[in-house]
Amino acid sequence: MLAERRLDWRVLVVHAVTFRQARAILSSAGPIALVFAVQGRLGSFGLIAIAVLATVASLAFSALRWWRFSYEIDAQRLLVRQGLLSRSERAVPLDRVRGVDVEAPALHRLFRIAVLRVDAAAGTGGKDEAVLDAVSAADTGRLREVLLTQRAVGPVAAPVAAAVPGSADMAVAERVFARLDPRWLLYAPLVGSYLAVPLAIGGTLLRDVQSLPIPAGLRDLLDVPDEAGVGRIALTVLAALAVVAVGALVAGAVSNWGFVLAARGSNLVAERGLLTKRTVSLEIDRIRGYVLSQGIGIRLVRAARLTALVTGLGDQNRRGQLLPLGPLHVTEEVAASAVRRFDTPLLPHPAAALRRRLVRSVGPPALVSVALLLLGLPLAASILAVLAVLGVGLGIDRYRALGHAADTAALAVRSGALLRRRVVLEQRALVGWRIQQSWFQRRAGLLTLVACVGAGEGGYEVLDCSTGQGLDLVAAVSPGWANALSSRPQFSRGNQLSK
């Protein structure tokens, strides 16, 4: 339990420095001032005046917000009150708390404060999280313990809560599952999301440079006339690739530096970040499986990433990360020790599934190629013919990815070539089955099974298994309630109602 209190005052300094409030109100003031400044129409006095005004306004708004923002934890709820004129009060029941994230951007770290995000299961009305920006570093540990332990032991166990304030670093049993080896960051240039960072920054820079009023002399300097030599072009391309690769490496390092995954009490805690330090806690009791995914790039170097499937967790991909990058065998080991071991070998799907993969990967480019040839465009036709040949490899690879298996308490599904994913799901997470069978599948004796779960994407596909395999999997994983799929109709209360 925690008496009503305000946020840490040091956040005012951070907000003033970053113009957080002022930016929200005068979002266009900055660029306008910049343009005036560059064009020299604003005296240095005017510039200083604008800066001072912005700082004062920012500080004033921050202070008002800080003054009217309070939070407390009573026996059952976290209460957050805020608002300048129209007051709002959000109550998050402690038994709805699914996780607590602590995030400390660089500036926050300088002042030893952090942003606390309380992630609550849907059903609390409106948004699913409460944000405390910011509390002192000492308080974050204590708050996290209160929010997570009270939820675990229930509101009756007041003694635990009473003991908390004195012990910010509660001696909870900790078991480390994974630590990021810095060498694994070398995989980052093969991951799309990290590659996107330098590309996006480059794009933004380019756009801003173009929109800035650059004096004519400078522009001439930028537009170097190119004496297009093949060697020079190749060199430029190589340099660009190197820059992008290094950028991806840096992006990967910035977000994942010092990644540690550990079990602390009844939670899995993941810490990471070079500048912004993030700590994400996941309730172990809510973890229902994992996704091991490999984009084509990292699959070639036998690496993978690991995400947990957690019921009622928003933003699963970001928050559920169990290992951002690592060699395949390490990732598998972490999945086995932190979530569950699944050793049953996957059953391959029937040959008809291979036929369907090949028809899909080879068919369209082959047809277009023939059409182009008939239209008298041999060059374009040959390009598509090459694509069709590559499609053979893609189709075979996609087929080889297909597989499924069940053990006593879980099922596993694998699929995908460009993005291969192996999903392991606990049986108890299942909320239903969906079976799809197109006319073509019916003729080939195949069907697609979707395991519906209240976690992750909501459903995971078993693509093109044989009808028998599908029914076997359903029977093995959901004994009892799914019998209706293959048994004779039962005549129960529900049915009699319709007669």
Added chain:
Amino acid sequence: MTHPAAVPRTPAYQVSPNAIGLWTLEGAISSVFLLAAGIVAAVLVPAEAPTVVRVLAAAAPYVAAAYAVVAVAIRPRLRFRVHHWEVTDESVFTLTGWLTQNWTIIPIARIQTVDINRGAMQRLFGLASVAVLTASSKGTVEIVHLDAAVAGAVAPDLARRAAAIRDEAT
């Protein structure tokens, strides 16, 4: 394990026969609009338009008429034949679709909410739909166009049984 019938079976019940009337009415309404549009296109097409456009415009009323025949005389009956549902002791079970068939089965223990929906047109035909929702966005079932009385009995029964045996594992 072997399966006597190597396909999932068909649920026992069909939707209300009144659904045919509703689907026919819906088909008729869309046909009227399409026919009107087709006739307008055929009448108003300028004589100096390219041949392709004129041929297409001339064909439009006939295409619309063909659609009307399908939508009014054929599709409602076909739809009726491919909608099946059943509530067993432990699950809700539906099958819909013709070229692509879709079976959905949900254990009653995992049902979160059961809704009854009655649209204006459904009211006209004494129909109602029952929507069964779970924690998964993909694990939902909608039994469309039941007899209002059947829906009114099935939905509360499902909700009551779900509340009695609900487990919170999801």
